[in-house]
Amino acid sequence: MRQFYKKISSVCMALLCIAALLIGCTATAWAADEIDDSVKSQLVKTTEGLTDAIIAMSEDDIQGYLESEDAFTQSAASAWDGSREELGKKKGDIDEKDITVEYSDDQYTVVVPVSFEKNKANFTYVFDKSGTPTSLTVDVNYTLAQNMEKAAMNTVMGLGTVFVILAFLILVISLFKYIPGLVEGKKKESKPAPVAAAPAPVAEPAVEDVTDDGELIAVIAAAIAASEGKTSTDGFVVRSIRKVNRRKR
Known part of the structure; x- marks a missing residue:
């Protein structure tokens, strides 16, 4: 474990020394609108050394740098960790002639092409106006077939x-x-059972009203006796009175 932290510390110190050397030697030229040859040369050498150091990092080194508090260190470790499986081992040395340096929007962009066993890749570094590296991206150059x-x-x-x-x-x-x-099944299940209808009331037969009405009987008996030419109703008895319904024509 101690050797691991010593190795990380040594790599960090090397990177810091390179950055300090670059800033100290070219502090007056960083702010120029055009890239000075000395500045360009220092950028090429710095990015070449950083690229070799990043490619040489082991799995433990990458994990250690990912936990670093420095934004550029985290960016470099994350970019390389996400691309190294698609690239494989480095093939050949970096050619300084292929490294391009551009200056715009108060920052320097340096592209370092590197050849690997599986594919080629571009390591793109960004430096701010004062010469401090801010980010790194690794762009894999896939073939047409890929x-x-x-x-x-x-x-x-x-x-x-x-x-x-x-x-x-x-x-x-x-x-x-x-x-x-x-839906219909659920409706049928939810409907209550039908209640049996109450039987219709049976109509009672009409009962003939045979109530004896004394006065009416006496009047009718007298009328019958008069029509027969008798003066007394002793010869007949009125037992019932029935109403006869006749239709009007």
């Missing part, structure tokens, strides 16, 4: 996703025909 393979894989994945969604929608739509039956 780009076509990735495009084909993306197309297949996209089409597969579309077909899966369409199949799911077809399945859902096909289940719609069962929804009315389920």
